[in-house]
Amino acid sequence: MSIRKLKNSIGKKVRFLRLEKGLSQEKLAESVNMSREHISCIERGKNLASIETLYYLSEFFKVDIKYFFD
Numbered sequence: 001m002s003i004r005k006l007k008n009s010i011g012k013k014v015r016f017l018r019l020e021k022g023l024s025q026e027k028l029a030e031s032v033n034m035s036r037e038h039i040s041c042i043e044r045g046k047n048l049a050s051i052e053t054l055y056y057l058s059e060f061f062k063v064d065i066k067y068f069f070d
Contacts, residue, residue: 008045010054010068015043017061032056 001009018028018039025043029036034053041047049057049068058065 003048004045007048010049011043011045013068014039014049014057017057017063018043021061028060032060 018025023031025036025039028034029039032053033056038047038053042049042053051065054065054068058067
């Protein structure tokens, strides 16, 4: 899988989980101590989330971190 596809795939999964919980990007960002811009860039596939970011997101959403790579 290319980096571009990985960024897009992770971004779609973050967006799906966020919308499933009915959260805005602002509310998610506050909950995981990140900026809304950072969340937006991850969701749009502009930035590849770090392992640390994925850890915090997986903890918040109560999913295994492997979810982002399936």
